[in-house]
Amino acid sequence: MEEVIQQLKSLKADDFRLLTAIEKGMQKYQHVPISDISNHTKFDLEYTNFLLDHLHKKQLINRWSGKYVGYHINQHGYDCLALNALVQSNILASFGKSLGIGKEADVYEGLTPSNDVVAIKIHRLGRTSFRQTKRFRSYTVNKHHLSWLYASRLAAEKEYEALQLLYPLKIAVPKPYGQNRHIIVMSNIVGDDLYTCRDLPKPEKIFDKILENIEKTYQKAQIIHSDLSEFNIIITLDLEPLLIDWPQWVSVTHPNALFYLNRDVVNICTFFAKKFGIHADPHFLIKKITSS
16 A cells, blocks of 8 residues: 555556546446547547556556457546545545454554544455355345456445444444445444453443343344444443444344344344353344334
8 A cells, every 4th residue: 555655646647537437337337448448538649648647657557458448447447546535535634554354354543634543444355265255245246347446446435325224323333434335434442352352341331231232133224234243343441342344234124134133133142141141032132123
């Protein structure tokens, strides 16, 4: 990301215009022809080729040669487009240290123009997980020509939608600040992953609060996390649970809604039973959660 930030600072308006043209062309082509890029930007072919060579040397786009010469945006180029948009819309002012690297997302610290410390979550549904993501996640169903860039964007959009819905209802999720393409800006997450907590004072209280938030999410927001476990719950410095990672949420009207709710509740019950000796009946809890 340090390289991306340095590249971002050096890019001009025409560079972003060209990157945007390639991005839009990728909705139709795997490798966007130079003529289409030129037509979209309204740049003549000579200047278009000059900029393409410039961005290719910066390793923000990839060149393909076959029946024709075409280009597509790579991960670094997509990062630059999203970060630039967040800066231009006054959501982000600066980019900081890494807070965590995961299989499907990277998280960094950042600052807003008003100096709020935020977390910058960059969804990265890379090629290693892309096939499974395309097959099982609801937001990828019936999406033709789905690239890993577009899948990452859909994941970010879906997670941001959940945060916008949940946070005003006072459900324990990060505060959403903004989203562009595959990047979400949210309140900084300070605490420990639940699965790493060896000792918790009053773990029964933490358990109850997690279940209360699952119930509020179901009853007030009418959605289900559908991938909840000890791996995406943060225990804050105030010993409050924070539910994170929402790109797989489903509506309570989803055909498999009760299956996903059951899985979430069983995951939490199993963890607290094994780790803290707190035993609860998931079936009883699910009836309580779903009763209006």
